[in-house]
Amino acid sequence: MRVALVTGGTSGIGAATAEALQAAGYRVAASFASRTEAAQAFHARTGIPVFGWNVADFAACETGVARVEEALGPVEVLVNNAGITRDGMLHKMSAEQWREVIDVNLGGCFNMCRAVIAGMRERRFGRIVNMGSVNGQSGQMGQTNYAATKAGLIGFTKSLALEGAARAITVNLVAPGYTDTAMVEAVAPEVMARILSDIPAGRLATPAEIARAVVFLAADESGFINGATLSINGGKYMA
Incomplete structure (x- = not known):
C-alpha cells in the first residue's frame, strides 16, 4: 500500500484529494498550516492522520515529512496542494503580499519536493503532482503574485520531471479552473457572475473532479505521463 502526502490536505481541493486517494487504497497523510480545529475535524471524519507545519519553512518541511514517514512509511506520492492568495493590483501590492x-x-x-526527492530516487519510484491554476496559464487581474507562482510551477514541474524520469519518478501538474471551495466562495457576487459567464460549462468545478485527476496521475499505471499539465477548467482556457 503506497503512502501519499497531500499538503493543504484538510480542506477544499486538498481534502477531496486526500479522501479520493484513501478511497483508491493509499495510506494518506494530510498537512495543514494553521486551522487546527478544522484539521482535527477532518481527521475525525475521515480517519486520515493530519500533521501541522508551514510549507514555506524549509526545515519544518523536512521535519514534517520525517514525522509522516515515521507514522506511515516512506512518502511515495506527494501532492503539492497548499497555496494562498493575497490579491491586489500591482500598483497597490505590498512587498509582504x-x-x-x-x-x-x-x-x-520546492521545500516539499526537496524533502522527499532523495528517498524517491533511492527507491526508484515516485509520483509528484503539483497544483497549478488556470490563472497561471491565462493570467488574472489583481493576481500578479498568485499567477506568477502558478506559472512558475509549470516550469518547475517540467524540469523536475526531466530529472526524475530515469528513476521512475513522474512529476505532473493539475491546473484547475474556478472550483467550488471556500476560497472561491469569498469572491463578490458580481465578480462571480462574470467568472461564470466566461466558463463554457457554465458552472464551477467540484473539488472531487479535480481530485479525480490527481488520483489518475498518482497511479502506478500512469508512469509514462511526465511533465504534463492537465487543465480542468470547463473550457475557460484551452492551450
Missing part, C-alpha cells in the same frame, strides 16, 4: 504568496505557493513546492 508578494513574498508571502511566492514563499508558500512556489517556495513550498
Whole structure:
C-alpha cells in the first residue's frame, strides 16, 4: 500500500484529494498550516492522520515529512496542494503580499519536493503532482503574485520531471479552473457572475473532479505521463 502526502490536505481541493486517494487504497497523510480545529475535524471524519507545519519553512518541511514517514512509511506520492492568495493590483501590492504568496505557493513546492526527492530516487519510484491554476496559464487581474507562482510551477514541474524520469519518478501538474471551495466562495457576487459567464460549462468545478485527476496521475499505471499539465477548467482556457 503506497503512502501519499497531500499538503493543504484538510480542506477544499486538498481534502477531496486526500479522501479520493484513501478511497483508491493509499495510506494518506494530510498537512495543514494553521486551522487546527478544522484539521482535527477532518481527521475525525475521515480517519486520515493530519500533521501541522508551514510549507514555506524549509526545515519544518523536512521535519514534517520525517514525522509522516515515521507514522506511515516512506512518502511515495506527494501532492503539492497548499497555496494562498493575497490579491491586489500591482500598483497597490505590498512587498509582504508578494513574498508571502511566492514563499508558500512556489517556495513550498520546492521545500516539499526537496524533502522527499532523495528517498524517491533511492527507491526508484515516485509520483509528484503539483497544483497549478488556470490563472497561471491565462493570467488574472489583481493576481500578479498568485499567477506568477502558478506559472512558475509549470516550469518547475517540467524540469523536475526531466530529472526524475530515469528513476521512475513522474512529476505532473493539475491546473484547475474556478472550483467550488471556500476560497472561491469569498469572491463578490458580481465578480462571480462574470467568472461564470466566461466558463463554457457554465458552472464551477467540484473539488472531487479535480481530485479525480490527481488520483489518475498518482497511479502506478500512469508512469509514462511526465511533465504534463492537465487543465480542468470547463473550457475557460484551452492551450
